[in-house]
Amino acid sequence: MKxxxxxxxxKEVFKPIKKNEVKLYSxxxxxxxxxxxxxxxxxxxxxxxxxxxxxxxxKVKHVMNITDVDDKIIxxxxxxxxxxxxxxxKYKKAFFDDxxxxxxxxADIFPKATAHISDMVILIQKLLDKGIAYKTDDGSIFFNIxxxxxxxxxxxxxxxxxxxxERVETDEYGKDSAYDxxxxxxxxxxxxxxxxxxxxxxxxPGWHIECSAMSAKYLGETFDIHxxxxxxIFPHHENEIAQSEAANGKKFVNYWMHCxxxxxxxxxxxKSLGNTVYIKDLIKKNYSARAIRFVLLSVHYRQKLNFSFxxxxxxxxxLKKFDDFKYELDNVENSNVENEKIIDLSNKMLQNFxxxxxxxxxxxxxxxxxxxxxxxxxxxxSTNKLSNLDRxxxxxxxxxxxxxxGVIFLKSEKDNYVDEDKILKKIEERxxxxxNKDWDKADKIRDELLKSGIELVDRNxxxxxxxx
RNA sequence: GGCGACGUACCCAAGUGGCUAAGGGGGAGGUCUGCAAAAUCUUUACGCGCCGGUUCGAAUCCGGCCGUCGCCUCCA
Numbered sequence: 001m002k003x004x005x006x007x008x009x010x011k012e013v014f015k016p017i018k019k020n021e022v023k024l025y026s027x028x029x030x031x032x033x034x035x036x037x038x039x040x041x042x043x044x045x046x047x048x049x050x051x052x053x054x055x056x057x058x059k060v061k062h063v064m065n066i067t068d069v070d071d072k073i074i075x076x077x078x079x080x081x082x083x084x085x086x087x088x089x090k091y092k093k094a095f096f097d098d099x100x101x102x103x104x105x106x107a108d109i110f111p112k113a114t115a116h117i118s119d120m121v122i123l124i125q126k127l128l129d130k131g132i133a134y135k136t137d138d139g140s141i142f143f144n145i146x147x148x149x150x151x152x153x154x155x156x157x158x159x160x161x162x163x164x165x166e167r168v169e170t171d172e173y174g175k176d177s178a179y180d181x182x183x184x185x186x187x188x189x190x191x192x193x194x195x196x197x198x199x200x201x202x203x204x205p206g207w208h209i210e211c212s213a214m215s216a217k218y219l220g221e222t223f224d225i226h227x228x229x230x231x232x233i234f235p236h237h238e239n240e241i242a243q244s245e246a247a248n249g250k251k252f253v254n255y256w257m258h259c260x261x262x263x264x265x266x267x268x269x270x271k272s273l274g275n276t277v278y279i280k281d282l283i284k285k286n287y288s289a290r291a292i293r294f295v296l297l298s299v300h301y302r303q304k305l306n307f308s309f310x311x312x313x314x315x316x317x318x319l320k321k322f323d324d325f326k327y328e329l330d331n332v333e334n335s336n337v338e339n340e341k342i343i344d345l346s347n348k349m350l351q352n353f354x355x356x357x358x359x360x361x362x363x364x365x366x367x368x369x370x371x372x373x374x375x376x377x378x379x380x381x382s383t384n385k386l387s388n389l390d391r392x393x394x395x396x397x398x399x400x401x402x403x404x405x406g407v408i409f410l411k412s413e414k415d416n417y418v419d420e421d422k423i424l425k426k427i428e429e430r431x432x433x434x435x436n437k438d439w440d441k442a443d444k445i446r447d448e449l450l451k452s453g454i455e456l457v458d459r460n461x462x463x464x465x466x467x468x
Numbered sequence: 469g470g471c472g473a474c475g476u477a478c479c480c481a482a483g484u485g486g487c488u489a490a491g492g493g494g495g496a497g498g499u500c501u502g503c504a505a506a507a508u509c510u511u512u513a514c515g516c517g518c519c520g521g522u523u524c525g526a527a528u529c530c531g532g533c534c535g536u537c538g539c540c541u542c543c544a
Contacts (some may be wrong), residue, residue, distance in 0.1 A: 019517080029544080030543080034542090040544085042544035043544075045544090061531075100517085155469075155471065156490085157540080158493045201476085208537065227544095228544065229543080229544030230472090230473090230539075230544080231536075231538085231543055232543080233472095233539070234471090235541085236543090257542090260544095261537090261544080262544085298481085299480080299481075300481085303473090304473075304538080305480095306480090310493085311479090311480065316491090317493060317494095325507095327507090328507070328508085340538085342514095356482090364481055368481090368482065368490050368491035369483095370493080372490075372491070374493095375509095378507090379508090382499095434502075437502070439503070443504080448507085450490095455506070458500095458505090459499095459500090459506095459507090466506080
């Protein structure tokens with residue numbers, strides 16, 4: 001199994017520190033607003049990665065941070081006289097709701113930044129003691145990048161090329177060098193009640209320190225995989241490396257995996273540009289959660305994905321293919337004969353799927369394998385009869401696949417509201433009409449049911465129905 | 469200026485030296501059907517941004533050009 005490691009810029013054979021066990025850290029949401037589909041693309045990437053690691057029989061310990069304190073949140077709170085928690089609560093809740101909607105498996109631990117201030121303080125103190133960090137007049141503490149020779153190794157920055165930005169002049173916190181970054185921000189009256197009184201002063205943590213502190217706490221000072229969006233490579237992850245490695249004197253992370261952007265009309269979608277699409281809006285527009293999930297997972301994670309409604313429509317139809325396939329599979333005979341051919345096709349499908357995913361999670365190729373399998377089975381069915389054992393075999397294989405995709409057997413909420421007796425009665429009534437060649441009546445019943453979301457299917461051996 | 473990604477059919481998208489260039493959506497045609505719908509089957513790129521080069525052989529390697537996008541500032 002190979003993964004593309006941002007650090008080396010190439011695919012590498014994956015070897016965890018501890019055999020059969022993977023320690024995984026993912027940069028999670030900043031809860032100052034609702035997370036949009038771009039955010040969820042990267043969370044779905046992690047979900048696929050994690051599910052695949054489990055598929056490969058690894059035990060996975062997954063940590064995803066919740067950033068519930070940052071400049072924007074503090075500003076909002078101070079303006080409106082909220083406490084941090086009052087403000088961030090609803091976004092946290094919305095985030096977890098959306099995770100559930102999109103069938104994203106939860107991390108084992110979701111540490112909140114505000115609950116780990118003391119861990120951060122200890123880490124910052126360590127950096128102060130080592131002379132790598134320095135304090136400024138306003139009580140802020142900065143990381144001196146010149147004390148960390150490897151600075152820039154993730155982004156491949158040449159320190160001599162790093163020009164002083166114009167922002168330096170207007171920066172609120174006086175620091176020595178433009179690229180020095182804040183570990184701790186000294187308290188300012190406009191911060192209101194959002195501060196911590198600690199051994200290193202009154203204030204609040206910088207953005208990067210939480211990930212260094214919390215990952216070490218839950219996964220150790222060196223761990224296997226760290227994920228995030230490509231935009232986090234610099235400065236966030238670069239700075240995490242600097243902090244952690246300078247403090248601990250150990251390699252921080254073995255494999256860095258970054259998810260490409262989801263774009264909107266050829267431009268990046270971000271909260272600051274205001275061109276955002278949220279999960280709940282798509283659901284309101286009657287798109288199914290599984291279609292959203294499918295769109296987000298169906299393009300390789302290192303490939304830019306341009307989101308569009310056409311893709312969602314296309315995804316709905318693609319997923320219907322799975323439903324129809326499963327539906328047609330009900331039509332088997334109880335012969336208890338197992339077809340060698342089916343076993344063979346199933347095994348090959350699983351093997352090819354795995355081969356594709358082993359290559360840096362090549363999901364497009366893997367999906368191709370699954371669709372080819374459906375076609376093969378359909379073709380087989382056109383000349384042979386499937387037995388109930390064949391059916392079981394096929395379903396089980398698809399279930400193994402769906403442990404990763406999480407989309408084939410995902411039920412729609414609508415399934416629960418069906419009054420089967422009523423439908424069967426209508427079908428009987430219609431078939432009576434058909435027998436009498438009363439097509440008008442038969443069609444009327446069909447139309448009525450269709451309006452309530454029930455689609456009738458006339459087959460040689462009788463009429464059945466599907467839920468639309 | 470520094471770092472980086474990408475350009476394959478109408479749309480999305482695999483493929484990174486060698487069987488007839490996966491797969492999904494769409495289109496076209498057939499089967500089935502009272503008719504529909506659905507389903508299913510078949511079909512849909514002599515060519516992979518453009519121009520050169522290397523090679524017996526390139527979408528795939530090398531060089532140049534054109535185009536799109538991203539990071540370098542909060543951002544998944």
